[in-house]
Amino acid sequence: MPDRSNLLDWAFNALFGWLVPLGAALALIAIAGWLLAMLLFIVPTWRICARAGFSGALSLLHLVPVVGTLVVMAILAFSDWPKGEARR
Numbered sequence: 001m002p003d004r005s006n007l008l009d010w011a012f013n014a015l016f017g018w019l020v021p022l023g024a025a026l027a028l029i030a031i032a033g034w035l036l037a038m039l040l041f042i043v044p045t046w047r048i049c050a051r052a053g054f055s056g057a058l059s060l061l062h063l064v065p066v067v068g069t070l071v072v073m074a075i076l077a078f079s080d081w082p083k084g085e086a087r088r
Contacts, residue, residue: 038062045072053082 045059049072058075061068 034065041069048076051083052076053084 041062042059045062046056049058050056054075058072061072064071
């Protein structure tokens with residue numbers, strides 16, 4: 001009679017072994033999509049920060065998921081801009 005642990009390993013791999021490569025592929029696609037989306041945020045935010053008088057590198061905080069975008073937007077919304085805001 002075959003060893004029970006080997007039989008369970010074989011059954012698990014036969015039933016669920018395809019999930020590992022699929023998960024790895026989906027993870028790579030998700031990371032690539034996230035990086036592309038962040039590039040779409042970084043370029044305009046860099047220009048906004050530079051025109052407002054902040055360092056353009058501030059826009060690189062978009063690379064930190066969720067929190068980075070919130071921090072950048074909070075800084076732009078609630079701080080005094082070094083070059084000043086539009087005067088009436």
